[in-house]
Amino acid sequence: MQTEDYPNIRRKSRAAFDVIFKEQPEKFILEPVGTKDSILGQIALKEPSIFRYKLEFKSGFKTEFIGKWKSRKLIINGAKVICADSISLLTSILLRRKVLGFNHSEYRENAFYQNVDSSLKQYLIEQYWHIGDQNGVHFLAMEEIKGATRPKTDDFKKIIDIITDFHAKYYQKRTVIEKMSLNYYTDEDYNRSSKMLLKMWRTLSSQNDVIFTTQEIDTIENFIKNIATERKKLPNNHFSLTHNDLSTRNIFKKDNNFYIYDWEMACYQNPEHDLIELLCSNLGKMTDAEIISLIKYFRSTLTKKTGRKLSDKEFRALLHFNLLEFSTNKLSSLRLFNLRAKVAFINQFTKNSARLIRLFGI
Numbered sequence: 001m002q003t004e005d006y007p008n009i010r011r012k013s014r015a016a017f018d019v020i021f022k023e024q025p026e027k028f029i030l031e032p033v034g035t036k037d038s039i040l041g042q043i044a045l046k047e048p049s050i051f052r053y054k055l056e057f058k059s060g061f062k063t064e065f066i067g068k069w070k071s072r073k074l075i076i077n078g079a080k081v082i083c084a085d086s087i088s089l090l091t092s093i094l095l096r097r098k099v100l101g102f103n104h105s106e107y108r109e110n111a112f113y114q115n116v117d118s119s120l121k122q123y124l125i126e127q128y129w130h131i132g133d134q135n136g137v138h139f140l141a142m143e144e145i146k147g148a149t150r151p152k153t154d155d156f157k158k159i160i161d162i163i164t165d166f167h168a169k170y171y172q173k174r175t176v177i178e179k180m181s182l183n184y185y186t187d188e189d190y191n192r193s194s195k196m197l198l199k200m201w202r203t204l205s206s207q208n209d210v211i212f213t214t215q216e217i218d219t220i221e222n223f224i225k226n227i228a229t230e231r232k233k234l235p236n237n238h239f240s241l242t243h244n245d246l247s248t249r250n251i252f253k254k255d256n257n258f259y260i261y262d263w264e265m266a267c268y269q270n271p272e273h274d275l276i277e278l279l280c281s282n283l284g285k286m287t288d289a290e291i292i293s294l295i296k297y298f299r300s301t302l303t304k305k306t307g308r309k310l311s312d313k314e315f316r317a318l319l320h321f322n323l324l325e326f327s328t329n330k331l332s333s334l335r336l337f338n339l340r341a342k343v344a345f346i347n348q349f350t351k352n353s354a355r356l357i358r359l360f361g362i
Contacts (some may be wrong), residue, residue: 006030009051009069016131016139016220021057029054033066037112052144065128070106070264072136082336089203091331092196099193099243100333101265104181106138109264110340117169123162125252126259131361145259148252153284155253160257160275160298163246167271170241177268184268191228193226198224200332207335211354219362221323230321234270235314240306242267245330247281249345270304272318276326280352281345288359295319320362327353 010030016026032048049069058061082093095102122207126143130188152157170176177184201208201224208217243250243260252259267273275298286327303309310318327343331349338346 006032006051009048009167012069012137012139013053016129017055019131020129020141021055025057027053027054027056042204047287053141060276062261064144068109068140068142070109070140072106082333083356089196089199096193096196098183099185099189099197099329101183101267101330103183105264106136107132108181108183108266110140110170111137111140111179112263112266115176115179120166120169123165123258123260124243124269125259140262145252145254148259149255149315150248151251151253151258152248153256153282153286156278156294157297158200158258159246159251159278160294160301161241162260163274163278164298164301164305167240167242167274167302170268171271171306171308172237172239173241174239174268176241180241180266182266182268183244184239187228187231190231194224194227197332199315200336201328203310204335207350212357215362216357218352220324220328220357227325230324234317234321237309238270238308238310239268239294240271242271242274244269244273244277246277247349248278250279270318270322271314272298273322273326276319276322276356277330279356280326280331280349282348283352291356291359309324319360323353323356323360323361324330327357 010028013028013030014024031052031054033050033052051067051069052064053067054062054064054172082089093100110127110130110132113124113130116124125145127140128143129139129141131139131260174184176182201221212220242265244265245262246260248260250260252261275295279291284292299310313337331353334346335350337343
């Protein structure tokens with residue numbers, strides 16, 4: 001049934017159709033996509049940002065696709081939700097949002113799809129069209145894989161096989177930063193942002209006191225204060241294209257094929273960051289021994305594909321840094337968002353990160 005809900009999105013969509021199809025469809029059905037745990041849906045406030053489009057034209061041509069709307073306004077709305085009523089925290093986040101990964105995210109996904117190596121497209125959903133305008137609003141029309149499910153922990157080795165293909169293809173190729181509009185955080189970026197990260201972390205103190213021990217909190221806060229120094233201790237030039245949001249929520253599985261989507265946070269950083277986010281997204285019922293085995297599998301796979309062999313000390317430092325950076329950066333922003341939203345998966349992310357912190361002996 002065709003409805004006239006979401007008039008603002010409907011108006012913008014029709015403007016996009018003029019560019020894409022050079023005509024308007026005779027039938028135009030618009031369905032919001034997302035669930036109660038959709039972050040984008042809640043940040044958008046008045047209207048969802050992701051829709052299923054069903055179009056029929058006079059010529060008989062029919063098409064269905066997923067349409068995503070992105071804009072700078074969405075980023076600002078997200079910062080407001082995260083900060084609640086704290087003006088000082090809002091100011092800090094807007095000034096230092098690059099380190100949070102949101103800077104230029106409104107057009108990064110299109111840059112990724114336009115430039116990614118063809119050998120990797122087998123792991124991606126197809127992007128059909130992209131429309132952007134001078135007001136910072138972007139529209140991406142993308143393939144919908146129907147009947148897909150989210151992967152389980154049993155699928156992690158296969159996911160590691162896939163994501164390390166991306167890491168190997170772009171390992172030490174810094175030119176990809178400009179080509180794909182990737183974020184890249186320098187030591188100075190972290191140095192300038194440590195106060196903001198500490199403020200975010202301490203806003204969650206009442207939760208932290210329950211989830212972490214006093215010693216762990218002291219270790220984590222010391223890490224935040226010295227994050228730029230800690231980063232300098234990592235192996236030199238160990239960077240590649242990373243998804244930077246590699247959770248099981250951003251992976252489709254269908255017929256034993258896997259598709260990684262939502263590349264808007266893509267970054268040039270340590271490959272181990274993707275491993276950490278994948279583990280924190282879903283440890284399931286894995287034992288500590290199974291987790292350690294999976295980490296070893298990632299290490300051996302990445303070494304084989306890149307030819308770079310890291311010492312035990314170097315690899316351990318990479319795991320420690322990326323786990324603590326994730327736990328006090330992106331995860332803090334998700335947890336602040338969750339003070340209002342009450343989304344179950346964010347609580348699980350937090351518990352999983354605490355478990356890894358103990359497993360790693362941090």
